[in-house]
Amino acid sequence: MALNKMFGAIRGRAPSQKLARISSQMQSPSSLRSFCAAAKEMTVRDALNSAIDEEMSADSKVYLMGEEVGEYQGAYKISKGLLQKFGPDRVLDTPITEAGFTGIGVGSAFYGLKPIVEFMTFNFAMQAIDHIINSAAKTNYMSAGQISVPIVFRGPNGAAAGVAAQHSQCFAAWYGSCPGLKVLSPYSAEDARGLLKAAIRDPDPVVFLENEILYGEAFPVSAEVLDPSFVLPIGKAKIEREGTDVTVTAFSKMVGYALKAAEILEKEGINVEVINLRSIRPLDRATINQSVRKTNRLVTVEEGWPQHGIGAEICTSVVEESFDYLDAPVERITGADVPMPYAANLERMAVPQIEDIVRAVKRACSRSARGK
Amino acid sequence: MLFEDMVLGRSFEDMCAQMYYRGKMFGFVHLYNGQEAVSTGFIKYLKEGDYVCSTYRDHVHALSKGVSARAVMSELFGKATGVCRGQGGSMHMFSKEHGLLGGFAFIGEGIPVALGAAFKTKYEKEVLKNDKADAVTVAFFGDGTCNNGQFFECLNMAALWKLPIIFVVENNLWAIGMSHYRSTSDPEIWKKGPAFGMPGVHVDGMDVLKVREVALESIARARRGEGPTLVECETYRFRGHSLADPDELRKPAEKAHYAARDPIVALKNYLLEHKLADEAELKSIQKKIDDLVEDAVDFADASPLPPRSQLLENVFADPKGFGIGPDGKYRCEDPSFTAGTAQV
Numbered sequence: 001m002a003l004n005k006m007f008g009a010i011r012g013r014a015p016s017q018k019l020a021r022i023s024s025q026m027q028s029p030s031s032l033r034s035f036c037a038a039a040k041e042m043t044v045r046d047a048l049n050s051a052i053d054e055e056m057s058a059d060s061k062v063y064l065m066g067e068e069v070g071e072y073q074g075a076y077k078i079s080k081g082l083l084q085k086f087g088p089d090r091v092l093d094t095p096i097t098e099a100g101f102t103g104i105g106v107g108s109a110f111y112g113l114k115p116i117v118e119f120m121t122f123n124f125a126m127q128a129i130d131h132i133i134n135s136a137a138k139t140n141y142m143s144a145g146q147i148s149v150p151i152v153f154r155g156p157n158g159a160a161a162g163v164a165a166q167h168s169q170c171f172a173a174w175y176g177s178c179p180g181l182k183v184l185s186p187y188s189a190e191d192a193r194g195l196l197k198a199a200i201r202d203p204d205p206v207v208f209l210e211n212e213i214l215y216g217e218a219f220p221v222s223a224e225v226l227d228p229s230f231v232l233p234i235g236k237a238k239i240e241r242e243g244t245d246v247t248v249t250a251f252s253k254m255v256g257y258a259l260k261a262a263e264i265l266e267k268e269g270i271n272v273e274v275i276n277l278r279s280i281r282p283l284d285r286a287t288i289n290q291s292v293r294k295t296n297r298l299v300t301v302e303e304g305w306p307q308h309g310i311g312a313e314i315c316t317s318v319v320e321e322s323f324d325y326l327d328a329p330v331e332r333i334t335g336a337d338v339p340m341p342y343a344a345n346l347e348r349m350a351v352p353q354i355e356d357i358v359r360a361v362k363r364a365c366s367r368s369a370r371g372k
Numbered sequence: 373m374l375f376e377d378m379v380l381g382r383s384f385e386d387m388c389a390q391m392y393y394r395g396k397m398f399g400f401v402h403l404y405n406g407q408e409a410v411s412t413g414f415i416k417y418l419k420e421g422d423y424v425c426s427t428y429r430d431h432v433h434a435l436s437k438g439v440s441a442r443a444v445m446s447e448l449f450g451k452a453t454g455v456c457r458g459q460g461g462s463m464h465m466f467s468k469e470h471g472l473l474g475g476f477a478f479i480g481e482g483i484p485v486a487l488g489a490a491f492k493t494k495y496e497k498e499v500l501k502n503d504k505a506d507a508v509t510v511a512f513f514g515d516g517t518c519n520n521g522q523f524f525e526c527l528n529m530a531a532l533w534k535l536p537i538i539f540v541v542e543n544n545l546w547a548i549g550m551s552h553y554r555s556t557s558d559p560e561i562w563k564k565g566p567a568f569g570m571p572g573v574h575v576d577g578m579d580v581l582k583v584r585e586v587a588l589e590s591i592a593r594a595r596r597g598e599g600p601t602l603v604e605c606e607t608y609r610f611r612g613h614s615l616a617d618p619d620e621l622r623k624p625a626e627k628a629h630y631a632a633r634d635p636i637v638a639l640k641n642y643l644l645e646h647k648l649a650d651e652a653e654l655k656s657i658q659k660k661i662d663d664l665v666e667d668a669v670d671f672a673d674a675s676p677l678p679p680r681s682q683l684l685e686n687v688f689a690d691p692k693g694f695g696i697g698p699d700g701k702y703r704c705e706d707p708s709f710t711a712g713t714a715q716v
Contacts, residue, residue, distance in 0.1 A: 060499060060500055061500070063495070063499070089495070089498050089499045090499060094529075095525075095528060095529065095532070097525035097528070097529065099484065099521065099522045099525060100484050100487075100522055100525030100526055100528075100529055101484075101525075101529070102484070103481070103483070103484020103485050103487065103488060103522065103526075104484050104485075104487045104488040104491050104526075104529065105488060106484070106485055106488055107425075107473065107484060107485035107486060107487060107488015107489045107490075107491070107492070108488035108489065108491045108492040108495065109488070110473060110485065110488065110489065111423075111489060111492050112492070113491075113492050113495060130478055130481060131481070131484065131485075134476070134477075134478060134481060135476070135481060135485055139466070139474070140686050140687065140688065140689055141459055141686050141687055142456060142459055142460040142464040142466060142474075143456050143459075143460060143464075143466030143467075143468070143474070143686075144456045144457035144458075144459045144460070144466075144685075144686055145457075145685070145686040145689070146456070146466055146467065146468040147466055147468055147473075147474075148689030149689075150689075179687050180687050180688070182688070182693060182695070198695045198696065199695075201695070201696045201700075202690060202695045202696055203688075203689035203690050203696070204688045204689050204690055204693070229698045230698065231695075231696070231697060231698040233694055233695060233697065233703050234693070234694050234695030234703070235693060235694045235695070236694075282693050282694070
């Protein structure tokens with residue numbers, strides 16, 4: 001009940017980074033459930049759907065386009081009900097022409113419309129990557145600020161289950177290296193709602209990397225999150241779980257794995273701090289470094305390939321800014337350096353699992369002279 | 373008016389060549405000599421508020437659309453007074469106020485973007501209920517682009533959704549050194565229009581009056597809401613693909629054939645023959661343009677280079693890249709928002 005009062009008090013003032021700070025002080029989402037009997041649960045799918053719905057209602061310049069987003073209700077049902085509500089002029093089923101329709105989206109954004117371009121998976125976006133990078137990301141710079149591109153590119157990213165090499169690549173590192181793009185990757189329903197709304201309102205191109213497996217997962221959401229003006233800041237990470245011994249950074253599905261690994265490690269006396277990156281670009285180096293200065297150890301987790309990955313960038317950032325605080329070399333957990341295999345057992349080996357995170361954390365903790 | 377515009381294009385491009393060889397211009401420069409009739413013939417009949425999207429051969433499209441010669445020349449010199457403050461360069465001319473959607477370096481890249489502007493017009497009309505929305509978009513591209521997938525994707529969608537766009541193919545028969553006939557299974561590009569459900573027109577791109585006829589009709593068609601048109605303009609570039617191209621593969625006979633059909637000379641003869649202007653008038657127009665181009669060069673020369681601080685500007689429209697808060701204002705302007713990461 002005290003929690004409800006706290007949220008009520010904040011709602012008046014609205015800056016939601018305060019919300020993030022307060023919720024980070026809680027131990028874990030499960031304890032939130034025990035406090036608020038009134039807290040609802042929402043799947044990531046519904047969170048995304050409601051975010052798009054609300055933003056399209058609020059601003060008639062926002063429209064959705066992609067393959068199967070209309071009559072099929074969305075390849076992953078994210079756009080369910082939107083065609084019925086907004087009509088075929090605002091929810092466009094496109095032919096299978098990624099390069100073409102992405103270019104159309106970018107061109108319409110040049111002069112003020114706000115498209116949401118859905119890619120069935122980000123793998124298919126490779127056929128349109130010319131427009132994402134060359135026409136969208138670089139235009140504000142090339143035109144010296146004359147033409148901004150308020151577009152959102154969204155879709156599932158990374159490995160699903162058994163979909164093999166051409167459907168399983170994680171693109172966070174590729175898009176994250178490009179100036180002119182903002183790259184976001186939500187984990188929970190709250191992240192999905194807040195970050196997508198922020199992305200749609202944003203005047204710059206945003207690449208929004210979702211995860212197919214997370215679509216069906218339900219997370220508790222507070223009344224604050226359900227409010228139509230709920231927006232999360234771009235460029236701020238969230239400390240999902242506070243700890244003192246080691247910092248683990250992750251984004252998207254890996255946050256869930258990291259939290260579970262943290263619970264296992266708690267029993268063995270290792271107190272893990274889990275950071276949900278939320279924003280790949282701009283990367284919240286301040287939060288990461290602050291955390292490492294507290295815990296002195298870092299493990300980065302990602303599903304993508306190791307070379308030039310997100311973990312590589314985080315490691316460098318920490319080495320550059322907090323070298324003296326590190327008690328052990330940075331551990332990187334990434335997907336295997338292979339195209340994704342098909343066989344179920346091979347696929348499990350190619351992607352980080354909870355046991356891998358546990359092992360790496362233990363390695364990071366036992367390498368220091370003090371041991372622990 | 374047509375004569376003046378074409379002479380402006382030609383003189384400007386000739387001056388560019390001079391400046392390049394003197395070292396004032398650098399990088400990739402693609403000149404438009406010989407193709408002026410296409411640019412003038414179409415763009416001069418657009419309204420203010422219509423859109424033009426181009427390729428890397430975009431100087432003359434910019435000039436015809438109304439960007440000042442000074443701004444274009446400064447941009448080419450890489451100065452801060454250029455149309456894109458020196459950040460775009462020869463291949464990337466953008467002008468929001470003139471509706472110039474850009475020069476794009478990748479061929480075929482500009483076509484979907486142009487289609488997006490046409491889409492926006494249709495959206496404004498149908499969803500935002502703005503009856504005055506009737507802007508027409510013209511997309512210029514070359515013969516090489518007509519073999520690119522994006523071209524076909526856009527023909528399909530333009531006809532499917534009846535978008536107000538005109539696809540203008542500047543068929544100058546050559547990519548860099550690759551002849552159109554060696555790279556295309558069916559070299560008659562205008563035929564590809566009807567395959568997608570839109571009219572395909574072939575016109576002599578060296579004759580500005582013929583181009584004008586086709587332009588007026590297709591612009592009116594698009595403005596009425598009847599959909600796209602594919603116009604193939606047979607034209608020729610008198611210089612190489614770019615200033616770095618030695619232009620050795622094109623036969624002199626071919627070049628001579630088209631040089632004899634120089635659009636500016638043709639229009640001049642027409643005007644004199646039909647007594648629409650006299651020699652003195654045309655000479656004074658030429659002089660006026662020469663002065664204008666000289667002035668542009670002087671202006672560009674005298675302009676300052678972009679300041680160091682400009683390097684990191686304009687990456688995002690949102691000043692520091694942190695997005696917009698729930699109150700609708702930039703988050704980085706909220707005093708309680710901590711600085712974070714978007715700085716170098």
